[in-house]
Structures are given as C-alpha cells and as structure tokens.
Amino acid sequence: MDVSTQNTDNKPFPGEVHPTAGGGILVTKLDEVIGWARSNSLWPLVFGTSCCAIEMMSTAGAKYDWSRFGFEVARATPRQADVIIIAGTIVNKMAPVLKRLYDQMADPKYVIAMGACATSGGPFFYNTYSVVKGADHVIPVDVYVAGCPPRPEALLHALISLQEKIRRGPA
Amino acid sequence: MTKEELKVTLEQLLPSPAFEEGAEWTTVVIDPAGWEGTARKLRSAEGLKFDYLFCVTAIDWKTHITMVYHLTSTVYRHTVVVKATLDRANPVIGTVSDIWRTAEFHEREAFDLFGVEFKGHPDLRRLFLTDDWKGWPLRKDYEDPVNMIKL
Numbered sequence: 001m002d003v004s005t006q007n008t009d010n011k012p013f014p015g016e017v018h019p020t021a022g023g024g025i026l027v028t029k030l031d032e033v034i035g036w037a038r039s040n041s042l043w044p045l046v047f048g049t050s051c052c053a054i055e056m057m058s059t060a061g062a063k064y065d066w067s068r069f070g071f072e073v074a075r076a077t078p079r080q081a082d083v084i085i086i087a088g089t090i091v092n093k094m095a096p097v098l099k100r101l102y103d104q105m106a107d108p109k110y111v112i113a114m115g116a117c118a119t120s121g122g123p124f125f126y127n128t129y130s131v132v133k134g135a136d137h138v139i140p141v142d143v144y145v146a147g148c149p150p151r152p153e154a155l156l157h158a159l160i161s162l163q164e165k166i167r168r169g170p171a
Numbered sequence: 172m173t174k175e176e177l178k179v180t181l182e183q184l185l186p187s188p189a190f191e192e193g194a195e196w197t198t199v200v201i202d203p204a205g206w207e208g209t210a211r212k213l214r215s216a217e218g219l220k221f222d223y224l225f226c227v228t229a230i231d232w233k234t235h236i237t238m239v240y241h242l243t244s245t246v247y248r249h250t251v252v253v254k255a256t257l258d259r260a261n262p263v264i265g266t267v268s269d270i271w272r273t274a275e276f277h278e279r280e281a282f283d284l285f286g287v288e289f290k291g292h293p294d295l296r297r298l299f300l301t302d303d304w305k306g307w308p309l310r311k312d313y314e315d316p317v318n319m320i321k322l
Contacts (some may be wrong), residue, residue, distance in 0.1 A: 038317060093301075
C-alpha cells in the first residue's frame, strides 16, 4: 500500500461548494476547516539529538522532500514551531531542555517520537545511567515511529498520520 | 617511520618499554611513574616528534585501570599508542596537559567517567556530569538504582 492510497482521510477540502450565479457558496464546518488548515502547514522545530536527525534531514532534503506534505518551514525557534520531532536519544541532561522547548511552543502543538530511543530508550534501555527511557516521560507524544533509525518513508508516514489525527479533531 | 623502526627507536629512548603485538599501531606499555618525562621525550625526540595527542581514554579491567594515549606526528605521519596500568583503588598518573594542551579536556573526561586522578592538572573537575555527581559511571561496578535497569 503506498502513501497515496493509504492516506484515505485526505479529502481535498472538507466542505461543499454550491455553484450559484456570480460565484458559489461554500458550506463547511469550522472545526473541520481549521483542522484541515492546521494539518497542511505544520512547521517542525529544528531539533535533533542523534542519528535520527540525519534521517530527518534526509526527509527534508530533495529526495524525500517533506515539503510535499506541508512540512518545509522548519523553524529554529520553538515560538514559531507547531510540531517537535524528537529525532534521537534524550539523556537526563537534555530532558529539561526538551521540556522547556515544548513549553515555549504555542498551542496547538504536536510531538512525534522518532525512533527507538525517543520511544523507549531503545538500545540504551538496559544498563545505562544517562538515558531517559522514552521521551513520553518528559512531554506527551502524539505519534511514535519504530526503527533505529527509521527510514525517511517511515517518518513521512508518521507525519501523514499526524495530519490525519489533526483532521479528525480532538477525541 | 615504520612500525619496526619505531620500536627500535623507542627501545633506545625509553628505560624499559614493553610492546604489545597484534594491533594496528605500535603499542608500548610504560611505567606510569615516569609518564611525564616519557611524554616529553616522545614529543621532542628527533625523528619521533609526536606533536599531536589525538585520543586519551581509560579502560576498566575490573582488576586494574589502563590509561591509553594515542599519539601521532604531523611531521613524520607515524602513530604510537602508549598504555599505562594504574591501581584501580587509587588510579593516579601525571598530567600531560602542559605538553599537549588537548589533554586538558581529555583528562577531565577520564576523571569524570573513570575517576582517574591526573597529578598537576590545572582544572580537574567534572566535564559532562553534574558537579555533585557521585561515583564513576563507566566503571564496570557502577550502580545507579534510580536510572539504571539492569539486565
């Protein structure tokens, strides 16, 4: 199953256009149109703590090009970012920094835990004194991505899953 | 200088060098007591000129601690590995931060994670860990019941 067929939620626009003389009338629901707008312009934070960041950069690059899905405006400040992709290991020393970055982001904000380290500590789960065993101990996570590191396709799938989650609206 | 030539030169230069075989680079085991003098010789001796220290590390063997210094010469492009065995209960060795400035941070790292004390180091304090940290995390018997999940 490729991305385009799997992505069943992705309606071109959540509403109906009724053609009338001199233009048309657009009928939609406010929640749906807000969700649609949000999901198509998610600005990720420039944040990477280890090798997952390399895959994230590759996803941003020309070959995988996440701007096809509306992620190209990567921001180096949390105040302008909507989504934080935790690309890498979070160590105990980094945890307060991550928490502060998350707190500085404006609502609505989303979190993707990319790879084994951000999900559970991954290869550093056992016998390590310095690693946080999953970034969700520090901040709430919306989407988890498996892999060590995940391929760019996996990250794209996570980003599209996040878009679908946003379009569905609050649970 | 080739590995063999290096060995001959080091045998003439150092009091009682022991060599380890089977490694990529010439590996010499020295007495930690005379390490600073040995280091100065390695740096300045004609034909050796080890002017670049590119790695300082420590190994915890449970019975003892081994310090490992990787030296290379930007003049002759040869490399030597110097090892020194230290007492695990009280690991002390002289600093070489005045000979190779880069050792200042490298030695702080070894102190931070293994607890090796470098005599004469200008600023020997924790590098990566917090200043109030207890213990030496890269030692084999390190325990941290709060953060560590044992396997």
